[in-house]
Amino acid sequence: MPKIWIFEKYLVNLQQNMKSALLHICLLVACMSTVHAYGAPIDILLQNPVTATANITLLVQDLESGEVIDAYREKNVAPPASVMKLLPTATALETLGADYRFSTYIEYSGTISNGVLHGDLYVRGTGDPTLGSQKVGDRNLLNRWVRAIREADIRAIDGQVIADLSYFDADAINPGWIWEDIGNYYAPGIYALSYMDNTMNVVLRSGPVGSIAEVQYTVPEVPGVQFDNHIRCTSITHDGAFVHGAAYNYTRYLTGSVPSNQGSFGVQGDLPNPGLLLVQHFTRQLENSGITVSAEPTYISEADGKPRTLLYTWQSPPLSDIIMETNIHSNNMYAESLFRTFGARYTLPCTIHNSADFEKDYWLRRGVNIRNARIVDGCGLAPQDALSAETLVQLLTYMYRSPNSDVFYATLPVSGQTGTLRSLLPGTVLEGKVHAKSGTIAATKNFAGYIELPNGRTWVFAVMVSFGNGKAKQIQKVIGDYLLELYRTQGQ
Numbered sequence: 241m242p243k244i245w246i247f248e249k250y251l252v253n254l255q256q257n258m259k260s261a262l263l264h265i266c267l268l269v270a271c272m273s274t275v276h277a278y279g280a281p282i283d284i285l286l287q288n289p290v291t292a293t294a295n296i297t298l299l300v301q302d303l304e305s306g307e308v309i310d311a312y313r314e315k316n317v318a319p320p321a322s323v324m325k326l327l328p329t330a331t332a333l334e335t336l337g338a339d340y341r342f343s344t345y346i347e348y349s350g351t352i353s354n355g356v357l358h359g360d361l362y363v364r365g366t367g368d369p370t371l372g373s374q375k376v377g378d379r380n381l382l383n384r385w386v387r388a389i390r391e392a393d394i395r396a397i398d399g400q401v402i403a404d405l406s407y408f409d410a411d412a413i414n415p416g417w418i419w420e421d422i423g424n425y426y427a428p429g430i431y432a433l434s435y436m437d438n439t440m441n442v443v444l445r446s447g448p449v450g451s452i453a454e455v456q457y458t459v460p461e462v463p464g465v466q467f468d469n470h471i472r473c474t475s476i477t478h479d480g481a482f483v484h485g486a487a488y489n490y491t492r493y494l495t496g497s498v499p500s501n502q503g504s505f506g507v508q509g510d511l512p513n514p515g516l517l518l519v520q521h522f523t524r525q526l527e528n529s530g531i532t533v534s535a536e537p538t539y540i541s542e543a544d545g546k547p548r549t550l551l552y553t554w555q556s557p558p559l560s561d562i563i564m565e566t567n568i569h570s571n572n573m574y575a576e577s578l579f580r581t582f583g584a585r586y587t588l589p590c591t592i593h594n595s596a597d598f599e600k601d602y603w604l605r606r607g608v609n610i611r612n613a614r615i616v617d618g619c620g621l622a623p624q625d626a627l628s629a630e631t632l633v634q635l636l637t638y639m640y641r642s643p644n645s646d647v648f649y650a651t652l653p654v655s656g657q658t659g660t661l662r663s664l665l666p667g668t669v670l671e672g673k674v675h676a677k678s679g680t681i682a683a684t685k686n687f688a689g690y691i692e693l694p695n696g697r698t699w700v701f702a703v704m705v706s707f708g709n710g711k712a713k714q715i716q717k718v719i720g721d722y723l724l725e726l727y728r729t730q731g732q
Contacts, residue, residue: 297312298312322678343368345363355393360401363515363522385525399533401533403519403538407590416623427510440458446473452471466490475500516538567659576617636700661676
């Protein structure tokens with residue numbers, strides 16, 4: 241074989257190999273982060289079997305300089321879960337102010353003469369989530385309301401007490417929520433008049449394995465509520481029961497299982513109509529104090545057009561307290577109530593669609609790249625919700641420089657110490673150093689917030705891992721390892 245032919249064949253093979261190598265390099269560059277190649281701390285996420293096949297979007301930046309510390313598919317959107325709560329809490333602080341208080345109005349129609357109200361008494365809500373709440377607020381509010389009625393020289397009401405729910409539209413259940421969630425305590429209906437966290441405790445009696453758990457009573461007592469009960473007592477050792485039901489509907493479907501032979505066992509669900517329960521309790525309180533009411537309490541979902549006179553205004557605790565509860569304990573009902581009020585900036589009644597539009601428009605005007613986001617609710621329960629790490633980091637950077645920065649920062653859980661971050665990084669160098677909101681759904685774990693560095697600087701970050709190959713707590717462990725490695729290699 242001629243030597244020149246062999247040499248030409250060698251050159252062809254070499255050229256083909258170089259093309260192949262170049263192609264592999266191009267593919268590798270296309271898959272790389274905007275900051276680094278593999279072999280960095282992110283490999284902890286990309287190579288761990290729990291997270292290797294997950295949808296990951298992350299961004300870590302230095303707050304002062306804007307330097308990107310780490311990034312991976314940071315513009316891609318992913319389900320935020322409860323990290324979504326950063327949007328309504330930040331929006332509320334910026335548009336309403338930390339000292340803002342929700343108002344609930346007690347009004348009357350008709351006239352007052354000789355101690356008798358010839359007309360109806362109205363309780364008109366504007367979205368306050370704290371009325372009768374076990375979390376934030378005054379649990380003795382009804383006593384204060386009764387005192388206000390007496391001070392108006394009303395000793396009898398020739399009419400009824402009416403809950404006015406017209407500030408929000410009638411779409412109390414977000415249409416983006418799934419049946420598995422609707423009716424449970426963490427996914428209650430959202431109304432202009434909330435009451436007792438919109439939640440009831442269904443007390444069951446647990447019996448032998450295979451039996452149906454018996455419904456005994458509810459706390460609070462809810463007149464007219466009925467249960468289609470299919471909860472079985474089994475050998476499980478945890479609460480596996482669910483409550484399902486629609487807004488304004490007084491039938492609740494109970495499914496799943498509870499541990500057997502446990503005696504009384506509580507399962508939490510939502511109130512079918514918290515505003516109505518509020519005026520039922522208010523009416524009873526009035527009558528117990530000697531103020532008679534001639535008709536049964538009721539509710540309206542649209543304003544009835546009757547002329548009214550303002551009698552008393554009740555105000556909530558300050559917004560800063562409400563947001564503290566929302567973020568520290570990841571309170572869905574509080575987050576949704578905040579979110580729903582934004583719609584009032586466009587028109588009344590407030591609608592979910594208008595609330596989402598307002599939130600998106602507000603942050604676009606402030607330079608946050610939220611164009612690709614999908615905003616369906618305020619708490620992150622809707623599986624259609626989608627945010628990117630870049631959007632969250634830009635939002636958090638804005639809030640860090642805001643006049644509301646200190647208030648907002650204080651509402652975030654602290655790693656290894658408070659709220660939903662209590663189990664993140666305890667006993668490590670990052671305990672107490674991460675101030676962030678977490679988000680958790682099946683096979684998904686997200687964190688977004690701030691990391692304090694020993695040199696006095698601060699990182700702003702978002703790490704979102706969805707559809708991992710494991711439980712959320714396993715994903716959290718991998719994310720924790722990633723943050724520790726990033727801190728060790730670049731944060732000292």
